[in-house]
Amino acid sequence: MVDLKLNRLPDRTPVKLTISIPPDLHLALADYAAIYQQAYGDDQAIADLVPHMLAAFLASDRGFAKAREGLTERRK
Template sequence: MVELKLAKLPDRTPVKLAITVTPDLLNALRDYAAIYAQTYGTEEPVADLIPAMLTAFLESDRNFIRARETAQRGQS
């Protein structure tokens, strides 16, 4: 088998997740979307911003990253 530089792509099948948020959080998310639109000149629905926000949050949490790597090493 040929070994390519690009590894096999991970599963990218979208998964729908329903959540319930408080009114205060919904207001904050709407405000974020409005500021995002002012900043980038593109309106995006809150539902489209949330996955990117969660990804950015998880990628910036160093303790989470370390703990996750440790847990994954323990599973292999």
């Protein structure tokens, strides 16, 4: 077997998630998409913004990161 510097890539298959949200949250997301378009001149659908918003939220949640370390250790 060849010894490559790059490890095997992880599974990057998207997972479809269907949710229902209240009207006020939908309005806030629509407003965010409109402000995003004004800021960057790039029109993006709410569905395209939400995964990045969730990732940013999770990445910034230190309590979640710390608690998740414990879960990861138990999975090994």
